[in-house]
Amino acid sequence: MKAPQFDYAKPASLAEAFDLLERHGDEAKLLAGGQTLMATLNMRLSQPGILIDITGLANLAALSGIRAEAGRVSVGALTTHRQIERSELIAQQVTMLAQAVPHIAHIAIRNVGTFGGSIAFADPAAEYPVCAVALNADIVLVSRQGERRVPARQFFKALYETDLKPGEMVARAEFNAQPPGYRSVFMELARRHGDYAIVGVAAHAKVTGNLLSDVSLAYLGMGGIPMLARKAMAALEGKAYAPDTVAAAQAALAGELDPSDDLYSTTATKLHLARVLTGRALAALTQPGA
Amino acid sequence: MNARAELPVVAPGTRTDTGYIGKSIPRANAKRLLQGRGAYTDDLRFPRLAHIVYFRSPHAHARIVHLDLSKAKQSPGVIAVFDGRAIATVCTPWVGVLGHLKGIKSAPQHPVAIERACWQGEAVAAIVAETRAQAEDALQLVEAEWEELPALTDMETALAPGTPVIHPELGDNLCFHRELDTGGVDDAFSRADLVVEETYHFGRHTGVTLEGRSIVADYNPAQHTLTVYQATQAPHMMQDVFSRHLNIPEANVRVVTKDVGGSFGIKVHVYPDEVAAAAISVLLKRPVKFVADRMESFLTDIHAREHRVRARLALTKEGEFLAFEIDDLTAIGPYSVYPRTSGIEGNQVVNLTGGPYAHKQYRARLDVVFTNKNVTCQYRAVGHPVAVAVTEGIVDLAALKLGMDPAELRRKNLIADDAYPCTSASGMKFELLSHHQCLDKLLALMDYRKLRAEQAELRTQGVYRGIGLAAMIEVTNPSPAFYGVGGARISAQDGATLRLEPTGMVTVMVSVTEQGQGTEAVFAQIAATVLGLTMDKIKVVTGDTEVTPYGGGTWASRGAGIGGEAVLQAGKALKSNILDVAAAMLNVDKSTLDITANEVFDKITGATRMPLSEVGRVGYFRPDTLPMTFQAELTVTRHYTPRTYGFTFTNGIQASLVEVDPDTGFVKLLKHWAVEDCGTVLNPMLVDEQMRGGIVQGIGAALFEHCIYSEDGQLQNGNLADYLVPMSGEMPDMLIAHVSSPTKTSELGAKGAGEAGTAGAPAAVMNAINDALAPFQARVTAQPFTPEKILRALGKV
Amino acid sequence: MAGKRQTAIIVNGVTENRAVEPRTHLIDYLRDELGLTGAHAGCEHGVCGACTVRVDGQIVRGCLTLVVQTDGKRVDTIEGLSDSGELADLQKAFHEHNALQCGFCTPGMLMAAQDLLREKPDANRDEIREYMSGNYCRCTGYQAIVDAVEEVLAARKQGVRA
DSSP, X not given: OOOOOOEEEOOSSHHHHHHHHHHHGGGEEEESSOTTHHHHHHTTSOOOSEEEEGGGGTTXXXXXXXXXXXXXXXXXXXXXXXXXXXXXHHHHXXXXXXXXXGGSSOHHHHTTOBHHHHHHHOOTTOHHHHHHHHXXXXXXXXXXXXXXXXXXXXXXEETTEESOOTTOEEEEEEEEXXXXXXXXXXXXXXXXXXXXXXXXXXXXXXXXXXXXXXEEEEEESSSSSOEEXXXXXXXXXXXXXXXXXXXHHHHHHXXXXXXXXXXXXXXXXXXXXXXXXXXXXXXXXXXXTO | OOOOOOOOOSOTTOOOOOTTTTXXXXXXXXHHHHTTOOOXXXXXXXXXXXXXXXXXXXXXXXXXXXXXXXXXXXXXXXXXXXXXXXXXXXXXXXXXXXXXXXXXXXXXXXXXXXXEEOSTTXXXXXXXXXXXXXXXXXXXXXXXXXXXXXXXXXXGGTTSTTSOOSSGGGSSSEEEEEEEEXXXXXXXXXXOSEEEEEEEXXXXXXXXXXXXXXXXXXXXXXXXXXXXXXXXXXXXXXXXXXXXXXXXXXXXXXXXXXXXXXXXXXXXXXXXXXXXXXXXXXXXXXXXXXXXXXXXXHHHSXXXXXXXXXXEEEEOTTOOEEEEEEEEXXXXXXXXXXXXXXXXXXXXXXXXXXXXXXXXXXXXXXEEEEOSSOOBOOOTTTTHHHHXXXXXXXXXXXXXXXXXXXXXXHHHHBOOTTOOSEEXXXXXXXXXXOHHHHHHHHHHHHTHHHHHHHHHHHHHTTOEEEEEEXXXXXXXXXXXXXXXXXXXXXXXXXXXXXXXXXXXXXXXXXXXXXXXXXXXHHHHHHHHHHHTOOGGGEEEEESBTTTSOSOOOSOTTOIIIIIHHHHHHHHHHHHHHHHHHHHHHHTSOGGGEEEETTEEEETTTXXXXXXXHHHHHHHHHOGGGSOTTOOOOOEEEEEEOOOSOSSEXXXXXXXXEEXXXXXXXXXXXXXXXXXXXXXXXXXXXXXXXXXXXXXXXXXXXXXXXXXXXXXXXXXXXXXXXXSOOOOGGGOOEEEEEEOOOOOTTSSSOBOOOSSHHHHHHHHHHHHHHHHHHGGGTOOOOEESOOHHXXXXXXXXX | OOOOEEEEEEETTEEEEEEEXXXXXXXXXXXXXXXXXXXXXXXXXXXXXXXXXXXXTEEEEGGGSBGGGGTTOEEEOHXXXXXXXXXXXXXXXXXXXXXXXSOSSHHHHHHHHHHHHHXXXXXXXXXXXXXXXXXXXXXXXXXXXXXXXXXXXXXXXXXXXX
């Protein structure tokens, strides 16, 4: 399983990176952590003419670092999963990411894999995209023309397809710092630790006593993109956490989640698991200390 | 849990002094592996080494209409390209049949297919290049035109009229059929108070050795010699295969096996792409290497265990088993694998079902059918996991229907410990087993009563735990009854040569091989004990047909029992010869001397007389000082093969404790226990770890592992992300204990232990899951037990 | 198409200057170019962990790492960490517990174990299992590995390096 031949360039500036992207077009693939890309190359599922290694741009503020400013937290594209895992800032202000990151593969992968890589590749079972959608984050893209901002809820369009245009790369994502009174829960079901999950749920809401408001509920593995469950959210909005509220949210899911059969789980099973996970996530959301 | 292995220091009934036998000594040969300084086949370096990749059929069944290798030949770094016809000029085909499997049939198989590919992944051309990467580049330039043929993938239709026959000259898709009937079965079922029936499915899966299959073949045309470095369990068998199929005299073929990164039966078979590698070396007259990468491994390493078994058990209302009946349908690939055949696994299911129990009536039917999926053959525990799951599953179902505790039902029916020797309903001869002792020990070890009480309590809280038991018998130390009688040139005997070195060390050369289970360590322990040496004086050599005696290698849990006995006998003989020299040097009666701690000493006075190095010095350099008629013989070889019993059976019992989440169908493995009787335990730490490793493989089969094929014969999950192997996060701690019934067929008394874990674990886990699901009247019977299957059984989807 | 690129990589403390093809991954470079065969390729898609080595102090999957990406970086392999003695207590514990059989997973397993000892010195048994769950072992059933790591964790906490 040896990768096919390709050329390699490591630009020292964004301008150089854009030059390379423009020159090579479809033949170019961006390389950051490479934890997904290298596997596909070793399997010869992809044969790019050139890899553009953007890790040389890690010193650029525009692409890296975890920063808090004016109620917003930005996570640079070149931030590794491990840096997110270790970040006090993320743990406190974008708690959902901190809850999600230990589910990503294993330490050796997390040491190298990047936030931007996960967002750009948009695997439907990946953790960050569903968190970005649940938290209504903005994805910031950068190109020769400058920065462009796309809400996460519009960025993921179809299976492995995002709003990234040719000549663009993911620069960072911007999250709202978790306001007081808000809680988040991230849960996923995987048969082995570190596997891509069968189904996962990212839940975020303001919890006052047992009243839920400003509810966000998004799912991974339940469609080609992270699925924001608007009907289920509506069934919870402003309501008290109670068995019939939960049941209403669970019932709404069938209408808006679209999982496909895979090797091990049918659509029916995935929908069932999504319902079960929803119940558990809502229970956790409303427990003290969540 | 830090509990070390149990130490049965003295094996009752044997004449062997304990010394190092029975001690948990760490393996000397593990040190180099801990430093990354092992020598696996892919680590070795050769001048002008060329690399092979195979162009493999993308279709499950297709005629090769046209193959154009010309562009590939021009690719940078490519040395040569070969199609099946080119390979056939130096290599003859083979057929995987044996005489004792009556009626077994299979078609001739070439190392590289010539007219037709019969499974997805079958090699149809070879590309040889300076580097593997360049060979893979060239692979993309191969142009092939195929005529797709119907692919047979559903074994249930294999024998139906109208289903295309894969090999028309064979007449049908039946490889092997067997029926066994003790008589009186229908009578037993009609007079039974209770008949339970259930059908079990077993998902095809594979060994997934971490080191891929590896071979370097080096043909020297000037001497007409072939040296092969191969990760194989059976170097002498391979020596014979290369010799016959490449027409090179046997003594001119040398097979060397260095470190092997896991095998479990995967690397004991003859693989077309490995034989082709040797053929390519003959054609190119230079060393060539082939290593199967992970995706190739999934496509072409032997698969195993695709069975559908219908089972029935007749019993009285008191719970006495009257009769077992099974109907086993199993799918193999398009060829029976050479030379051990793909009929053995099903044959074992017939031989072993019901094995632990005292019933007399049994009827079994076996159909082994060809399909256009990868070939299948012996993989760790061969047939046992199926037989044990079927037996223990139906026994548990019977317990459920009777409202009887499963342990009690087993106690009523396990063959009594004093009933031996005896013969099973299927004709298996048992020397001495210990089912009841093992059951008692297990129930005590796991505190069965406490677990049942906990289970009941937790059920009231909506927590569903299950306890599953699995009693078993296991084939070890086989005689030629396994293969030799059928005409296979597979040796069931092994030899050990022990040589005293001048400095007083002893080199032990044995024909059994090492794949990490510790055969070399165990041989050192035996040799040191018998000779009276310390362990640091022993060096063990295995895996070289030019160095060791001729033998069978490692398979069917025979290494320690058979190889160990050869070492013991050779050790005794060498000791005698050493004392002959010492007695001559000292001019005393040999019977007054003995050896301990590397020194010859006087048994009567206790005084040390000389170090062994002195015997070595005189024996090798100063024989002129010994009596005129005396010839020192300080190298001794002994061989051993089991004679009295066709198979030396062991027995054991396992238990699994699980918690099933009825909402998600997820199974959490809480703990696992095994009580194993493998006779004399040579190194408890090594044996217990073989048990644990084997159990985890069995857990893999029960919960995770499945080679999933589409209807048109495409393997859907041939990579480690989609094929799930057990990882540490989901595995339980496993407590192992022993009972010891040594075999009297050898002085060592050791039976085999390498496969028992895998044999019993799937049954224990299945029974545990079903026990957990019992309150819901749900049962699962198709392995692997995925959340999907459990949810379906629960009616949740 | 692609020419070789010059690299200077500090492997086990020694700077290696080599021209490499961009497509070469770190394991093939270590094994074929430098003859350091302790790191193994078990799957070449990042799942089995047999290729785990250390780059700039962090464990990575060598099979998913391009050599050209390690230019100027420090690479530590099992050979280097054995010779330096850094893994001595782990290796001894592994040996005594027989936390290896065929040894193919062992270099990667030791790398992961050492990382755990450094990053999570208070890990309990479940956490050890979880941390090591990225390294496939087919032989041992994992228990002896967990036992060995547990023993070294306890010893290091007491300040005892055996």
